[in-house]
Structure formats: C-alpha cells, structure tokens
Amino acid sequence: MHAAGVIDEIGSVDDGNTQTDSLALERQRGITIKSAVVSFVIGDVTVNLIDTPGHPDFIAEVERVLNVLDGAVLVISAVEGVQAQTRVLMRTLQRLRIPTLIFVNKIDRGGAQDEHVLRNITETLTPYVVPMGSAHGLGGRDAGFTPYGAADGAFTAAMADLLARHDDAILAAYVDDETPVAYGRLRDELAAQTGRALVHPVFFGSAITGAGVDALISGITELLPAGEGDADGPVSGTVFKVERGPAGEKVAYVRMFSGTVRTRDRLRFHGDDGRDDEWKVTSVRVFDRGSAVPRASVAAGEIGQLWGLADVRIGDAVGLPRTASEAHHFAPPTxxxxxxxxxxxxxxxxxxxxxxxxxxxxxxxxxxxxxxxxxxxxxxxxxxxxxxxxxxxxxxxxxxxxxxxxxxCVERPIGTGSAVELLGKAPNPFLATVGLRVDPAAPGSGVRFGLDVKVESIPLYVYKAVEEFRAALEETVRETLRQGLRGWQVIDCTVTLTQCGYTSPETTAKDFRLLTPLVLMSALKRAGTVVCEPIHRFHLEVPADTVGAIAPVLARLRAVPRATATRGPACTLDGDIPADRVHDLQQRLRGLTHGEGVMESVFDHYEPIRGPVPVRRRTDHNPLSREEYLLHVRRRV
Known part of the structure; x- marks a missing residue:
C-alpha cells in the first residue's frame, strides 16, 4: 500500500498501527483478528486486497474469503519458516486451485534464512516452486532482494525444467539443446501455469523495510490472473463478510463477479439453507485507493459494502448464484x-x-x-x-x-437405518407421509441429501418446484442432525427420502417440516452411531536428550508418535494426539525441554472414542422422545 501510494507511512503489526488492523483489539494484541479490505492501483490494474488473519484461532476469517479470490499471496516468515497453519492454508489453496504466490517475509530479522526456508517449502508445501530472485544481507536492516532476469542462466534453466513438467512443447524444446526456449516464452508460460495453480513463484523481502516489495507487486500484476466480469451482464456476487454499522444496521461486503448493483435496486439473494429473499439496496460504498467511498453503484470486479439487506448472511449469493462450492474448506471448531x-x-x-x-x-x-x-x-x-x-x-x-x-465430538452412523410415518396412521399426528433412510458415508464427505420418490408424491401446490421441496427438506434434515443420538452433530452420512405423501389441500409445508425430525431420529436409531473425538496432528522439535522424558508424558496424554528423526542435538517427533490433550502437552513441554521445545498442532481427523462415551445435553426439542417433541410442538403452535 505504501509502494502504491495509498498510505504515507509504513505501519507495524507490533506497534499496532497497520492500516488493515483497525480494531482496538488488533492493535492491542498485534495480530489480525478480522479480515479487512483495501484497494489500490498498480499501473492499469486495480488490486482489491483482502487481508486475513494468520492465527489458527481465526481460520474462519480466511475460509469466508476463499470463494471470492482471483489469487493469493501466502506469507511465510524467513525466521520461523513453514508452520502447521501454513500447511493447512496451502493444502486448501491447492485443492481449490487458487493461483498462489509465496512471499518469504522478515529477511531483515535475526535468524532469517533463505535456502533453509526454500527447502522447507519444497518438502512440506509443494515441490513446484520458482525462486524469483536471491536474498542478500539476511538478518540486517540492509537485507535486500535481487530479482533474476534473462541473463541468469541457472534461473532460466530451473524455470524451464519446472515448466516442462506441465507443458510438452517446452519439454521438447528444453530437451533439444540446440533450440533453447526464449526467455519471453518462459515468462508467458510461467504466468499461464501460475494462473492454473500448477507452479508457485517465490519472492523474498521485508514488509518493514520494503525490500522485495516492488518485485512482489510486479509478480501480482504479471503472474496472477485478473478477474473477468461484464458490468453490463446479469448481477452476480458473493457476500463474504457481514458487520454492523454505527446505528446497528447490517453492512454486507460483496465481491461482484458480474453486473452492476445500484442504490435503490431491489436485489435478490440466495442462501445455502434455501432462503430466497429480495431487499432494497439503500446505500453503496466501493473500496477505492485505500478506503471505502460512497458511490451510486458497485460493478463487476469491484468489492463494495451494501446497506439495506436486512437478513443477509455470510456466503449468500447476490443475484445470479455462481457454481456451488464446498460449504467448509477447513475443519470446524473442536x-x-x-x-x-x-x-x-x-x-x-x-x-x-x-x-x-x-x-x-x-x-x-x-x-x-x-x-x-x-x-x-x-x-x-x-x-x-x-x-x-x-x-x-x-x-x-x-x-x-x-x-x-x-x-x-461428533457422531457417525455405523449402519443403515430406515423409518417411515404414514399419513392417517397412528402414531403420526401430521398430514404427511415421510420415509427416510440413513446410510454411512466416507469420512470427510459431510451430510448429503437425496430424493428417491416419484414426482407425483410431492405436493407441488405447496412448493413451487421439486428443487424447492428438496431444499426445504434438506434444511430440516441438516438442522435435525446437529444433535444426534448422544447430542453431538452427525456427520458423514447420506439421508434419502424414500416415501412421500400428502392430502390436498390440507397438507402444508409445516407438516413435512415437523414430521421429518421424528422420522429421521427413528432411522438414525436403527442405523446406530459411534461418537468420535477430534484428533490433532502434532510436530515437536526438542533437544534429543529430552526425548526419554517426553515419551511417557505422550503416552499418558494418549498421544501416538508416528515418526521420529534425530539430526545432531535436535529431535523431531510427529504424531497424533486427542484435541483435549493439546493444551496439556503445550503446558508441560517447556519444563520437559528446559524451555527449548517447539510444538505445532493442527486438526487432522476424528477417531471413535475408546472408553466411556460422552453425552452432550440436548438444546433442541428432542425428537428422540416423541412425547417431549410433540409437547414442544403443540406449545409452539
């Protein structure tokens, strides 16, 4: 932002005066807590920067912006190197195929390393990296970064070798020494493969001193793909952030992919839960050159703030919905x-x-x-x-x-279970027939809902279309599965509607909505569930002479070492540990290693609990108990 002329002085996270960390808590703690947006211009390219937290406790802020990005810059410390959170972020960026540059920051700090961090990146993140220059003067205020050019033979050879792995034409030219690949063609292909998230250029520098920042800026404009969108096309955008204004009103942050939204427009927005509402836009601000400024409209390629969308939620599609994506990119809170x-x-x-x-x-x-x-x-x-x-x-x-x-904890079905309640037959008190089947699904697959009924059994005089009926039932199914047989959320299963019936014109949407939880819980009881606890993958770096003292502590905390490596006086241990034991290990590590131990941990998977099964108190109307559930329903009606 300073190099682009948006701000006059460079801020510092440690000093609490950065431009995007505007909250008092962020300045006080020296960390980013909430995502923030700024916009600036580089040549003829407008860059909308969404600054997100790096602390793992605030990973949700990162998750919300992933669906609106054209590219990303992953920042790694030249001192600490690749950390557990870095690996989580990179895996997600790769899975979503988001073009990503890597910036190794803090080369001016004591202990900064370049070759070690680069090796760390290739071993733990991706082997497909291209160092775009060399760092010098590491560890001092004069540390700098010199970009490579066409005259650097080792650079062009390494780049050609890497690009040839994904391009047969370059491979053929690279193999033929008599016709070396032209540097211009290599740079074009580097931009193309970066844009397809196949390779990742690496820059070194310092945010405090500005070293390497100009090279990074050039990389952003040259190597990351620009967003495409027609301002005259149909309105399409995504809400990635919601906050409250000074008067308590909702403010929606929207990335526009197509079309133009103007003040006083009546805007439709759609939620993953089937909501389809229309609200009038009362005010618009657009991010421009460092701040959000009042405008009459926000168009494709821009990020704006919209007022007037009373029921808007994070993740809502504005106007024409885009292709559906994963609901969650990271592990849920544990x-x-x-x-x-x-x-x-x-x-x-x-x-x-x-x-x-x-x-x-x-x-x-x-x-x-x-x-x-x-x-x-x-x-x-x-x-x-x-x-x-x-x-x-x-x-x-x-x-x-x-x-x-x-x-x-969570619950997973361990078998298949079916249940049905027929209209007009006891003990069903509702004017609808609902039959459901629950099947276990692969770990990590989430909850899927499907229909296996004839269209004529669906009351289309109540619902506008089969898709609306499916969405309404799916919302009820997902809400019900928030609390399973033992009170924990049910995951990794497929729920299928197997029977459906109604009586016209008495049956209403409420009949299906209220009957579904009873049928679903009956089917789930027949399927059975197992309670699973979250397991973290840990990485320890400790003095080798302390491993003997650490091993029995790991055993008592139910940690399972998976790999151990010793390099001189240091030893690394990798393994699994229950999430509720992570804090204990962190607290004990300092004493066990004389203050020299370092620990990283990140959620990895769920495992069935061995021993007493914990039960979570229910906070719903308890459809496991017909009497209690119907009592609540009747009171509410």
Missing amino acids: LETVVVPRHPGEKGALHVALAQLAEQDPLINLRQDDIRQELFLSLYGEVQKEVIQQTLTTDFDIDVDFRETTTI
Whole structure:
C-alpha cells in the first residue's frame, strides 16, 4: 500500500498501527483478528486486497474469503519458516486451485534464512516452486532482494525444467539443446501455469523495510490472473463478510463477479439453507485507493459494502448464484464453552450481543439451552475465547465469564437405518407421509441429501418446484442432525427420502417440516452411531536428550508418535494426539525441554472414542422422545 501510494507511512503489526488492523483489539494484541479490505492501483490494474488473519484461532476469517479470490499471496516468515497453519492454508489453496504466490517475509530479522526456508517449502508445501530472485544481507536492516532476469542462466534453466513438467512443447524444446526456449516464452508460460495453480513463484523481502516489495507487486500484476466480469451482464456476487454499522444496521461486503448493483435496486439473494429473499439496496460504498467511498453503484470486479439487506448472511449469493462450492474448506471448531454474564440481569443483552457476533462468525455456532438458560459457543482456541470476552466488554458493555472449555465430538452412523410415518396412521399426528433412510458415508464427505420418490408424491401446490421441496427438506434434515443420538452433530452420512405423501389441500409445508425430525431420529436409531473425538496432528522439535522424558508424558496424554528423526542435538517427533490433550502437552513441554521445545498442532481427523462415551445435553426439542417433541410442538403452535 505504501509502494502504491495509498498510505504515507509504513505501519507495524507490533506497534499496532497497520492500516488493515483497525480494531482496538488488533492493535492491542498485534495480530489480525478480522479480515479487512483495501484497494489500490498498480499501473492499469486495480488490486482489491483482502487481508486475513494468520492465527489458527481465526481460520474462519480466511475460509469466508476463499470463494471470492482471483489469487493469493501466502506469507511465510524467513525466521520461523513453514508452520502447521501454513500447511493447512496451502493444502486448501491447492485443492481449490487458487493461483498462489509465496512471499518469504522478515529477511531483515535475526535468524532469517533463505535456502533453509526454500527447502522447507519444497518438502512440506509443494515441490513446484520458482525462486524469483536471491536474498542478500539476511538478518540486517540492509537485507535486500535481487530479482533474476534473462541473463541468469541457472534461473532460466530451473524455470524451464519446472515448466516442462506441465507443458510438452517446452519439454521438447528444453530437451533439444540446440533450440533453447526464449526467455519471453518462459515468462508467458510461467504466468499461464501460475494462473492454473500448477507452479508457485517465490519472492523474498521485508514488509518493514520494503525490500522485495516492488518485485512482489510486479509478480501480482504479471503472474496472477485478473478477474473477468461484464458490468453490463446479469448481477452476480458473493457476500463474504457481514458487520454492523454505527446505528446497528447490517453492512454486507460483496465481491461482484458480474453486473452492476445500484442504490435503490431491489436485489435478490440466495442462501445455502434455501432462503430466497429480495431487499432494497439503500446505500453503496466501493473500496477505492485505500478506503471505502460512497458511490451510486458497485460493478463487476469491484468489492463494495451494501446497506439495506436486512437478513443477509455470510456466503449468500447476490443475484445470479455462481457454481456451488464446498460449504467448509477447513475443519470446524473442536472446542466448546458456556458463556455466563456476571450480572444475571444481562442474559437477554448477552444473547443479542452473541447473536450479532454469530452473524460475523457463523462458526461460533451460538446455541441456547432453553431449560437451563445457558449459551454455548464453539471455539478454535483460547485466544479466540479471550477476544470474544474483550469484545463483549468493550463493544457491548457486558462482562462475562466462561466455564471450562470442553471438546466437541461428533457422531457417525455405523449402519443403515430406515423409518417411515404414514399419513392417517397412528402414531403420526401430521398430514404427511415421510420415509427416510440413513446410510454411512466416507469420512470427510459431510451430510448429503437425496430424493428417491416419484414426482407425483410431492405436493407441488405447496412448493413451487421439486428443487424447492428438496431444499426445504434438506434444511430440516441438516438442522435435525446437529444433535444426534448422544447430542453431538452427525456427520458423514447420506439421508434419502424414500416415501412421500400428502392430502390436498390440507397438507402444508409445516407438516413435512415437523414430521421429518421424528422420522429421521427413528432411522438414525436403527442405523446406530459411534461418537468420535477430534484428533490433532502434532510436530515437536526438542533437544534429543529430552526425548526419554517426553515419551511417557505422550503416552499418558494418549498421544501416538508416528515418526521420529534425530539430526545432531535436535529431535523431531510427529504424531497424533486427542484435541483435549493439546493444551496439556503445550503446558508441560517447556519444563520437559528446559524451555527449548517447539510444538505445532493442527486438526487432522476424528477417531471413535475408546472408553466411556460422552453425552452432550440436548438444546433442541428432542425428537428422540416423541412425547417431549410433540409437547414442544403443540406449545409452539
């Protein structure tokens, strides 16, 4: 931003005066907590930069922007190198085929390394990297970066060798020494393969001193593909962030892919849960040269803020929906806690405040136990919990305490189960027939819903189309599966509608919505479930002479070492550990290694629990108990 002329002084995360870390908490803690948007111009290219957090507790902020990116710059420290979070991010960028440049930052800091970090990148992230220059003066304020050019034979040879792996024409020319590949063609092919996320150029530099930043800027404009969109085409955009304005109104951050949205337009937006609403846009701001400025419209290729969309949510499609993508790119939170106001009279205000925070971060999964009047939040870590506590104090003037953090388990079906309730036959009290089958699915596949019924059995006088009927039932199925046989969310299964019936004109959408949970829980009981706990993959770097003391501690914490390697006086251990034991290991590591041990951990998978199975208190209307469920339904009606 400084090099582009948007700001006059370079900010510092440590000093709390960066442009995109505008929250008081971000400045206080020296970390990015919320994603922020700035826009600047490089030549004839407009760059919309979305700055996201690097701390693993705030991975949800990264997840929300992935579907709106044309490219990414993955920042790695020249001192700390590739960390667990870096590997998670890179795997996701590769899976989504998002063109990615790598910037190795902090070459001016003591302990900075270039060759070691580059080797670290190729071994742990991807072998398809192209160093775009050389770093010099590492560890000092004079550290710099010199880009390679056509005259650097080793660079052009290495680039040709890498590009030839994905291009037969370059391979043929590369093999034929008599006709070397022209440098211009290599650069064009580098841009093409970078744009297809096949290779990843690597730059070195320092954000503080500005070393290497000009080369990175050139790389962004030359190597990352520019977004394409017709401002005169049909309106299509995605909401990737929602916040509240000064008066408490919702503000939607939208990346426009096509068309133009103007003030006073009536805008349709669509949610993954089947919502299809229309609201009038009352105000527009567009990010331009460092800030959001009032405009009459926001067009394709731009990022804007929209007012007036009262029920908008993160992930909503504005106008014409784009191709559906994965609902979640990263693992869900694995921790849960109960939030309690210090003043009992503030329970209502606390619920309102947490509901607003859940708008900005849906993954905190606000739940309320109506019987005990308790509020539950899902978390990624202790830092996130501390930030929520401070936010409630500073922004909402509510002081809260948290009960002990517990682990969030999940349930997986272990067999196939079916159930049906027929219209007009006891004990079915609703004017509908619903039959469902539950089948286990592959780990990581999530919940899938399908129809195996004839179209004529669907009440199309109630629903506009079969797709609307399917979406409505799927929403009810997913909501019901948030709490399985033992209260945990059910994952990795396929639910199929096998029977459907109605009586015209009495049957309504409510009949299907209220009957489905009873049938689904009956089918799930017949299928059976197993409770699984989250498992983290850990990486330890410790002095070799401390391994003997660490091994029994790992055993007591139910950690399972998978690989061990010793290099001189240092030893690395990789393995699996239950999520609820990670904090204990981190606390003990310092004493066990005389302060020299380093630990990284990241969620990896779920495993069935051995021993006593934990049960989570239900906060729904308990469709496992027909009597209790119908009592709640009748009261609500």
